[in-house]
Amino acid sequence: MTVVPETGPPILEVRNLLTGFKTERGWVTAVDSISLSIQAGRTLGLVGESGCGKSVTGYSLMRLISPPGRIVAGEVLLEGRDLLLLSEREMRQKRGGQIAMVFQEPMTSLDPLYMVQDPLLETLAIHRGLRGAAARKEAVSLLEQVAIPGAAGRLTSYPHQFSGGMRQRILIATALAGKPRVLVADEPTTALDVTVQAQILALLRQLQVETGTAVLLITHNLGVVAENCHDVAVMYAGRIVEVAPVKSLFAKPSHPYTQGLLAAIPGPLTAPRTPLPAIPGTVPSLHNLPSGCRFRNRCALAASRCAEEVPVLREISPGHSVACHFVD
Numbered sequence: 001m002t003v004v005p006e007t008g009p010p011i012l013e014v015r016n017l018l019t020g021f022k023t024e025r026g027w028v029t030a031v032d033s034i035s036l037s038i039q040a041g042r043t044l045g046l047v048g049e050s051g052c053g054k055s056v057t058g059y060s061l062m063r064l065i066s067p068p069g070r071i072v073a074g075e076v077l078l079e080g081r082d083l084l085l086l087s088e089r090e091m092r093q094k095r096g097g098q099i100a101m102v103f104q105e106p107m108t109s110l111d112p113l114y115m116v117q118d119p120l121l122e123t124l125a126i127h128r129g130l131r132g133a134a135a136r137k138e139a140v141s142l143l144e145q146v147a148i149p150g151a152a153g154r155l156t157s158y159p160h161q162f163s164g165g166m167r168q169r170i171l172i173a174t175a176l177a178g179k180p181r182v183l184v185a186d187e188p189t190t191a192l193d194v195t196v197q198a199q200i201l202a203l204l205r206q207l208q209v210e211t212g213t214a215v216l217l218i219t220h221n222l223g224v225v226a227e228n229c230h231d232v233a234v235m236y237a238g239r240i241v242e243v244a245p246v247k248s249l250f251a252k253p254s255h256p257y258t259q260g261l262l263a264a265i266p267g268p269l270t271a272p273r274t275p276l277p278a279i280p281g282t283v284p285s286l287h288n289l290p291s292g293c294r295f296r297n298r299c300a301l302a303a304s305r306c307a308e309e310v311p312v313l314r315e316i317s318p319g320h321s322v323a324c325h326f327v328d
C-alpha cells in the first residue's frame with residue numbers, strides 16, 4: 001500500500017466558477033464565482049444551508065449541468081487540465097474514472113432497470129480495464145467494503161431489492177470503482193444510520209490514504225466536517241464566505257454566518273431543553289438577492305458599507321480567509 005503525502009500541488013483547483021439557471025422569472029446565478037482547491041489525500045468540506053449551491057457546485061465539477069442551466073465562467077482544473085474545455089467525449093472518459101460523484105438522492109440515481117452489477121462492471125471495464133471473473137471479483141469486493149451483506153449473491157439484484165441505505169452504499173461503491181482522483185460526495189451518508197455512516201466515512205478515508213484521492217465532501221453536518229475534513233468552505237447564497245483548515249474554523253469562526261451555524265449546534269455543555277440560538281431571518285431568494293453582502297439582512301454587524309460593497313475573501317491566518325467587512 002502506498003501512502004500518498006498530503007502535500008504538493010492541488011489535484012482539483014476551481015477558479016471563479018459561475019453557474020446559473022434560466023427560469024420563468026429570469027436568470028438566476030446559483031454558484032457565483034467560487035474558487036477552491038484540494039490537494040492529494042485531502043478532504044474539503046462544503047457546508048451551508050439548503051439551497052446555497054452545494055449540489056450545483058458538485059454537478060458543475062462533473063459538468064453535469066444541463067439546460068436550462070449553464071456553466072457561464074470559470075475553470076475546473078483537474079491535475080492542471082481544465083475540464084470545462086474538454087469535448088463531451090473527452091469528459092465522458094474523465095467522469096467515473098478521474099472524477100466521480102456520489103449523488104445526493106440515492107433513490108433517483110440508480111436506474112431501476114439495471115442490475116447492481118451493470119454500472120459497477122461498466123466502470124471497472126472502462127476505467128480500470130477489468131473484465132470477466134476479475135471484474136466480478138472486484139465488484140464483490142467493492143460491495144463488501146460498503147458492507148452489503150452477501151455481496152457475491154447480490155450482483156444481479158435490482159435497486160428495488162435493497163433498502164434506501166443499501167442503495168446509497170451501492171452508489172458509493174460505484175463511485176469508488178474507478179479509483180477516481182477527485183471524488184465529489186454529496187451528502188453521502190445522510191440516509192444511513194450512525195454506525196454505517198461511520199463505516200462509510202472510514203472507508204472513504206482509507207481509500208484516500210491508499211490512492212491520494214481528493215474529496216469534496218458536501219454536508220450540512222458540522223460534526224461530520226469536524227471528524228472527516230481537513231479544510232472547510234462555508235457557502236452562503238452561492239458564494240464562499242469563509243474557508244479555513246478545520247481546526248482554525250472551529251477555533252475561530254470569523255464570518256458572522258459561520259458563527260451562527262456553529263452556535264446552532266448543541267455542545268457537550270448545553271443544558272437540556274435550552275433553546276439554541278438560531279440565525280434570524282431566512283436565506284434570500286436567488287431572484288431577489290440583496291446588494292453587497294448577501295448575509296447582511298440577517299447580520300447583527302451590518303452597516304451601510306455592507307449594502308454598497310461586496311466583501312471579498314481576505315486571509316486572516318494561513319489558509320483561513322473570510323469575506324466580511326468587519327472581520328477585524
Ligand SMILES: Nc1ncnc2c1ncn2[C@@H]1O[C@H](COP(=O)(O)OP(=O)(O)OP(=O)(O)O)[C@@H](O)[C@H]1O
Pocket residue numbers: 021022023030048049050051052053054055056057069104220286
Ligand atoms: N434546474 C434548476 N433550475 C433552476 N434553479 C435550480 C436548478 N437546480 C438548482 N437550482 C437552484 O440553485 C440553488 C442551489 O441549489 P443546490 O441544489 O445546489 O442547493 P444545495 O446547497 O445543494 O441545497 P441542499 O442542502 O438542500 O441539498 C437553489 O436555489 C436551487 O433552487
Ligand SMILES: [Mg+2]
Pocket residue numbers: 054055056104186
Ligand atoms: Mg444539495
